[in-house]
Amino acid sequence: MRMALREALQRDPRVFLMGEDVGRYGGTYAVSRGLLDEFGEDRIRDTPLSESVFVGAGIGAAMNGMLPIVEVMTCNFSLLALDQILNNAATLRHMSGGQFSIPLVIRMATGAGRQLAAQHSHSFEGWYAHIPGIKVLTPATIEDARGMLWTALMDPDPVIMFENALLYNLEGNLAADAGPVGIDRAIVRRSGDDLTLVTYGGSLHKTIQAAERLAEQSISAEVIDLRTLRPLDMETVLKSLAKTHRMVIIDEGWKSGSLSAEIMARVMEQAFYDLDAPIERVCSVEVPIPYARHLEQAAIPQVETILAAALRTVKSHV
């Protein structure tokens, strides 16, 4: 992420970063460490704890020729800026009859798993994907974290990037010339024939691990990383389903009214007869995320619960 930010700041003088503790503190997850020294206070702006005005200001600056990257420390705090995001960012273009675009990027950390309890552990990716007028990205790999930011900045419309906090410490090698990546397609991370595992963000790596465990039992699982929740790439999902006929969706949001519910609805509408078994889903249990480690782990998707759901769907209606 830091590399992506640096490149963006170097490439285009219209780009600037604004948010709480992005400057002197170096970013709450150290993503922006060093950027203040390199780019200065004009382009790396520490804001007061005022989510509504600094998100709204991002919109206003985007309306006036800048390419702001607004960092909301976590999606948990974004609720304070929800009016600006929904009633302004997502809506101004339409309400004005298409008179201007709002090329704003909002980045937010998301997800549970670090014992931060209920108010610091939300996964709102699916919720935000409900809103027409914005785009919602959920990078889960290093390539995507690096490549999606530039594409998002070049997008004329407001883009929200959700960065699962557990992924910040992922390590890997990146090609020196790794460039921007598309933000409107899902990617098949692992090919398979027996069932389709659909997921995004923080659950991707658990899903891949579950797929590896399934392989030990000679079950070949295809893993789809959605990468973008709005627009949703159902074409990739349905192509996989046409091959495997069975599906499990892994979504860290609470189950009711979640993104997994949306995917299930679309599969029903568009590919009902491709299903050999009901779709299973693994979501967060409907409880505010608890503090105690064992309770928190029981509340969110895990390799074991993904595995169990996959086995159920493979064994049903055979």
Add this chain to the structure above:
Amino acid sequence: MTVDPILARTLLHQMIRIRRFEEKSAELYSAGKIRGFLHLYIGEEAIATGVMQSLTSEDAVFATYREHGHALARGLSAGAIMAEMYGKVEGCSHGRGGSMHLFDAAAKFYGGNAIVGGGLPLMVGYALAQKMRHLSGLSACFFGEGAIAEGEFHESMNLAALWNLPALFLCENNLYAMGTALERSEADTNLVEKAASYRVSGMSVDGMDVIAVLEAVQKAVEFIRSGRGPYFLEFRTYRFRAHSMFDPELYRSKSEVESWKQRCPIAAFSTRAISEGWITAETVTAIESEVASEIAHAVEFAEAGSLEPVETLTRDVYTESVQKE
């Protein structure tokens, strides 16, 4: 300030134009031609008129849902606004916005916001970009005194002051936020003092006196353009009609309304302008006639307008032409 006959006529024309437009809108609303919500600016015309007279095309304007007068004074045509309220595609927002969402990017008129206080963060961001891009324009946002209760006002004032932004805060204090009187919602009703608490310079102005408005805004604009930071103006005013067409006005007395009507900005300025010799009674008659004609044409334009085909319903949600779900 020196007022010459040309300026006097311009100011009076603008105020009368707004007044007659609003009266016609009320009539058309009752006739079912305009739907949804309608918030009239009658009584407050001096403010939009005086402010827009002092802003340039480099400046940006953000307004509230009571923004017909601001839009007219900023240069949107009466026809475009009327057509918008008729929901026609020829409207300034192509029929997508209605009365509360008038936009004109070319005029740097950025709406039209139905969330009280919702435009303030936008204005602050726009001003931030003006500063970062070394542009000479300032950003102005109108809001009612009711917006002072919203967190967005405080966050916006603080950030504008902290970052020394070219931001003009224009508070139209008409004493009532819908039906709630200011003293029932604010522990401290001294608005300029609140601005001062954010280290924002400010002034309170008689909003019924278009010259006082003009003078105050010129001072504010000079202050901002000299790079000294944001400015706050409180305009003391009153809306002669209800909050919207649905409001039975149970929260204020008829005698209060009548006493403010005695201070009508149009009658007051017209009287003064004639006595100062800037205009004559014939000028006023001529203005009324021009305005009547302009508004009649605006209504014709709206009546003759077309409805956007439903097939393009999902247009303009994203900048690409095809909506992606």
